[in-house]
Amino acid sequence: MVKPSFVDKDGIKKGAWSEEEDSKLRAYIQRFGHWNWCLLPKYAGLVRSGKSCRLRWVNYLKPGVKRGNYSKEEADLIIELHAKLGNKWSAIAEKLPGRTDNDIKNYWHTYLKKLSRRNAASTDNKQHPCEASPLTSILKEEQPYQISPHVTVQDESALNDIVVAESSSLHDFENSLPPLNDVNCVASDSTCLDSVEGNFWTEPCPINYFDQSSSELSYAELLSSNSYVLSPPRWLAEDVSSSDAVAEPQGNLWTEFLDKLIQNMESNLT
DNA sequence: AATGCTTACAACCGCACCTTT
């Protein structure tokens, strides 16, 4: 359903994302956050543009992104918000947890097509366009609700249960992923993701491997653990003023740290 | 079974805005 991948003249890969690329991007962001979209692809081992990585993460890989068909309530809310806000898809998306602006935009365009066709049909029947069927009647045509290719709900009231079940399944799916080496380790404790989604630099980090005074984990133990390394090493943060806090590294310092980190990982794995 | 049409949606592009230097 998407463009096949290809490499452009600048050597940047475009088009459909492979599972391997998804794994790399997901693992990298879960461990390090998206500190700089432009540089991220390089350190994540991807030959994609930063924009492409951001789009893939925001619209597809980010935890909590809801997939599947829209409920009637969601659809009605979109209609209502669009009437108020116009094509402010990001603003509309804020009111629909789990839905992305791109997803809503796509949905709206699909809806518009249906509605325009309806209106055309209504006109043919000598009915005023304004009297065309509301969205709810269009949605009625689409019952039962198809939540996923494998789940169909006959009873709308069951939707909430399905959402919960689906998120559990997603968690199970993440847990079922095989452990990957180096930075491709896939986090299996999704509760830790909150700290990634918050302020990357100031949120407390579960374990800071590089803070030798607070962690006795070996490198191998760290790599096999569910922990996230979110802070730069203390030995690099020379300008740290407080013994309790790790200062936000500046540009080159952070880049240098990541280079050393990757070198460390490679030497530890060989 | 083959062909053409429609639908759904992932992904790209260009632009505007914001932040940093």
Added chain:
DNA sequence: CAAAGGTGCGGTTGTAAGCAT
């Protein structure tokens, strides 16, 4: 204050899958 770089938004495109004929 201006320039440069990064980010986010909205519009658009391309294509696989599904459906109709």
